[in-house]
Amino acid sequence: MPASPTRTPQQERSRATQARLLEATVECLVEHGWSGTTTTVVATRAGVSRGAQLHHYPTKATLVMAAVEHLAERRAAEIRAEAAVLPAGAGRLDRVIDMLAAVFTGPLYVAGLEVWVAARTDPELRDALVPLEARVGREMHRLTVELLGADERTPGVREAVQATLDLLRGLGVANLLSDDSARRGALLDTWKRQLAAMLTGDQGTSPNPEASWST
Amino acid sequence: MPASPTRTPQQERSRATQARLLEATVECLVEHGWSGTTTTVVATRAGVSRGAQLHHYPTKATLVMAAVEHLAERRAAEIRAEAAVLPAGAGRLDRVIDMLAAVFTGPLYVAGLEVWVAARTDPELRDALVPLEARVGREMHRLTVELLGADERTPGVREAVQATLDLLRGLGVANLLSDDSARRGALLDTWKRQLAAMLTGDQGTSPNPEASWST
Numbered sequence: 206m207p208a209s210p211t212r213t214p215q216q217e218r219s220r221a222t223q224a225r226l227l228e229a230t231v232e233c234l235v236e237h238g239w240s241g242t243t244t245t246v247v248a249t250r251a252g253v254s255r256g257a258q259l260h261h262y263p264t265k266a267t268l269v270m271a272a273v274e275h276l277a278e279r280r281a282a283e284i285r286a287e288a289a290v291l292p293a294g295a296g297r298l299d300r301v302i303d304m305l306a307a308v309f310t311g312p313l314y315v316a317g318l319e320v321w322v323a324a325r326t327d328p329e330l331r332d333a334l335v336p337l338e339a340r341v342g343r344e345m346h347r348l349t350v351e352l353l354g355a356d357e358r359t360p361g362v363r364e365a366v367q368a369t370l371d372l373l374r375g376l377g378v379a380n381l382l383s384d385d386s387a388r389r390g391a392l393l394d395t396w397k398r399q400l401a402a403m404l405t406g407d408q409g410t411s412p413n414p415e416a417s418w419s420t
Numbered sequence: 421m422p423a424s425p426t427r428t429p430q431q432e433r434s435r436a437t438q439a440r441l442l443e444a445t446v447e448c449l450v451e452h453g454w455s456g457t458t459t460t461v462v463a464t465r466a467g468v469s470r471g472a473q474l475h476h477y478p479t480k481a482t483l484v485m486a487a488v489e490h491l492a493e494r495r496a497a498e499i500r501a502e503a504a505v506l507p508a509g510a511g512r513l514d515r516v517i518d519m520l521a522a523v524f525t526g527p528l529y530v531a532g533l534e535v536w537v538a539a540r541t542d543p544e545l546r547d548a549l550v551p552l553e554a555r556v557g558r559e560m561h562r563l564t565v566e567l568l569g570a571d572e573r574t575p576g577v578r579e580a581v582q583a584t585l586d587l588l589r590g591l592g593v594a595n596l597l598s599d600d601s602a603r604r605g606a607l608l609d610t611w612k613r614q615l616a617a618m619l620t621g622d623q624g625t626s627p628n629p630e631a632s633w634s635t
Contacts, residue, residue: 375590
């Protein structure tokens with residue numbers, strides 16, 4: 206993004222420092238997990254002084270919260286950029302699902318899951334994350350609807366999009382410890398046909414073997 | 421389970437001590453998460469001496485591995501016991517899905533997820549868990565097929581059962597920080613109708629509004 210003309214050089218430097226800290230936090234979460242992510246390790250990795258780190262994010266909780274928000278924005282931006290070059294038409298749904306599956310089995314999902322699981326037993330972090338989770342979830346849903354060109358006024362379409370995202374969330378967990386791509390690929394091949402039928406609302410109301418789960 | 425007549429009293433005591441340690445491990449994981457679960461905390465909670473704990477499970481990794489296996493067995497036993505009293509017939513599929521959803525949003529799933537996420541960045545634990553994960557996954561699949569009375573020779577049925585379990589896994593994650601039961605209930609209501617159609621293999625090949633996702 207181009208720099209806003211109303212920002213001073215000092216503000217620009219602050220933003221750059223913050224961005225480096227947040228990127229380093231995400232990388233730490235992916236590499237070392239929640240317990241291996243400390244503010245000291247993050248500051249070193251970001252090449253930011255301990256003082257500057259404490260100035261911008263005084264605690265691990267504030268750092269991680271900001272990183273999760275940053276992560277969600279980065280993920281949405283990456284998805285939009287990739288989607289912009291996708292062809293319209295017949296193959297689009299398949300490509301969108303492949304793209305989303307890559308996101309839910311990639312490092313950004315893993316970093317988020319580390320924070321989510323840690324927050325479960327950390328009341329302070331949890332209280333801060335709950336509203337953020339709701340917002341990120343809504344945005345992910347909206348983005349998926351947009352990418353699929355789905356019309357949520359069609360009965361069942363909203364639930365079909367939700368089920369797709371929950372399924373992908375589960376496939377992300379199934380991929381945590383080992384490469385689940387072969388099973389996932391086969392499963393998603395059938396899901397894509399199922400989803401295509403659901404989005405047009407013709408499922409179960411017209412004989413359409415092409416759109417069947419079992420074909 | 422009744423005690424095997426071939427076991428000595430000493431063996432019986434060992435088994436009881438092990439069971440107490442494994443139950444305490446699961447409880448600790450649920451309450452305090454991975455990082456709050458230490459062998460000392462577990463021994464205290466189980467009312468087992470530190471020496472006895474070290475004798476049976478010398479490291480956190482061996483303790484947690486045994487607990488995960490114990491947890492999977494306990495989960496399967498609980499599901500079977502609940503399923504045994506379910507009525508056959510029309511409402512059975514709905515009840516089976518409700519039961520499985522309760523498992524995937526309950527403490528046993530949460531304890532497992534703590535270990536899975538920790539193992540991602542712990543190579544020793546990860547190597548030990550991968551074969552166990554594969555076995556537990558297969559058993560969960562087989563159990564679900566059995567409970568649903570599904571016939572996997574019908575095309576698409578295997579994938580439908582897999583998708584159901586991956587969806588439930590994702591719904592478990594979505595429920596980690598806040599009560600997602602209202603959204604989950606609505607989503608599963610539509611999923612149940614969808615699944616019923618998929619299991620009979622009639623989906624998309626015959627007009628059947630009752631079995632439609634969108635009704």
